[in-house]
Amino acid sequence: MKRILVVDDSATVRQQVGLALGQAGFEIVEAENGADGADAIARDATIAAVVCDVNMPKMNGIEMLQKVKSEALRPGLPVLMLTTEGNPKLIEQAKAAGAKGWIVKPFKAELLVAAVKKLTAS
Amino acid sequence: MQSAHVLEPASADVLDAVLQSSAIAMFEAYGVAASEATPASGTRLREFAAIIGFSGAQLRGSLVVTLDRALVEVSGGGQVEGNAQLDWVGEVANQVLGRLKNRLLQFGVNIDLSTPVAISGDDLASTVRHSTVVRIVNLETIHGFCSLFLDYRLIAPVDLTDEAKLEVSVQSEGELLLF
Numbered sequence: 372m373k374r375i376l377v378v379d380d381s382a383t384v385r386q387q388v389g390l391a392l393g394q395a396g397f398e399i400v401e402a403e404n405g406a407d408g409a410d411a412i413a414r415d416a417t418i419a420a421v422v423c424d425v426n427m428p429k430m431n432g433i434e435m436l437q438k439v440k441s442e443a444l445r446p447g448l449p450v451l452m453l454t455t456e457g458n459p460k461l462i463e464q465a466k467a468a469g470a471k472g473w474i475v476k477p478f479k480a481e482l483l484v485a486a487v488k489k490l491t492a493s
Numbered sequence: 494m495q496s497a498h499v500l501e502p503a504s505a506d507v508l509d510a511v512l513q514s515s516a517i518a519m520f521e522a523y524g525v526a527a528s529e530a531t532p533a534s535g536t537r538l539r540e541f542a543a544i545i546g547f548s549g550a551q552l553r554g555s556l557v558v559t560l561d562r563a564l565v566e567v568s569g570g571g572q573v574e575g576n577a578q579l580d581w582v583g584e585v586a587n588q589v590l591g592r593l594k595n596r597l598l599q600f601g602v603n604i605d606l607s608t609p610v611a612i613s614g615d616d617l618a619s620t621v622r623h624s625t626v627v628r629i630v631n632l633e634t635i636h637g638f639c640s641l642f643l644d645y646r647l648i649a650p651v652d653l654t655d656e657a658k659l660e661v662s663v664q665s666e667g668e669l670l671l672f
Binding site: 380381382383384386387426427428454455456457458459462466470471472473474475476477478479482483485486489490 | 519522523569570576577580581583584587588590591592594595598603606608661662663664665666667668669670671672
């Protein structure tokens with residue numbers, strides 16, 4: 372069972388994402404901000420992919436991506452951004468920092484599951 | 494302090510329409526049909542409310558989203574209880590203002606959002622500073638009412654009427670973009 376890290380400051384969103392991915396056979400671990408997300412990535416080598424919000428307290432999702440990349444915590448770990456933001460400048464920032472995809476909330480469960488399956492296929 | 498700029502009526506109408514359509518689309522995404530409320534339903538704070546601030550070079554202010562309890566529960570998938578209800582109300586405000594932000598961005602108006610704060614209680618009340626303008630949108634659903642209070646101040650001129658001036662192509666809600 373592949374393990375997915377869900378990083379979002381909303382417990383309800385983490386629950387919704389966890390429900391969708393859990394029903395598709397993924398195991399879920401959670402973090403409520405980018406700092407905790409980066410710690411989880413550094414600590415848990417079994418995490419197969421990350422679903423990450425952008426606007427969060429302590430450390431936002433873009434900053435988390437940049438930390439993961441600059442410290443080479445998990446090269447190649449796929450990160451899918453899930454956020455209310457649709458700003459192309461932010462999307463480019465995330466892409467440059469290593470994100471592999473972007474979904475603007477609210478999300479469709481089947482689309483999220485398909486994206487995570489694709490990102491964890493290899 | 495009085496705002497140096499005033500939103501022209503046509504732009505204010507667009508702002509109202511965008512705010513209303515953003516909220517209706519957000520609820521629709523969670524399986525709840527919402528429509529403009531009849532004036533008789535009144536405007537007041539409901540049992541749950543979330544406040545989220547925004548700021549930018551042209552526009553700053555806050556959005557208050559207030560909902561009846563049943564609407565919170567149903568829009569949250571029927572699984573939100575206790576503190577999760579407050580968390581969900583904050584997320585509703587975040588997603589409504591996120592949609593508004595993405596629409597404004599198409600007109601070249603960029604705002605940054607704060608983290609939402611949610612509260613609940615009986616007889617909630619609010620005050621508004623005279624230096625700001627408040628736009629109010631009331632929605633009704635079969636699960637209760639939702640009111641939105643957009644409290645803003647113009648820092649620089651904003652024109653939301655000329656679609657030919659649309660400057661930015663913004664990714665739509667629910668769409669997947671893989672790199």
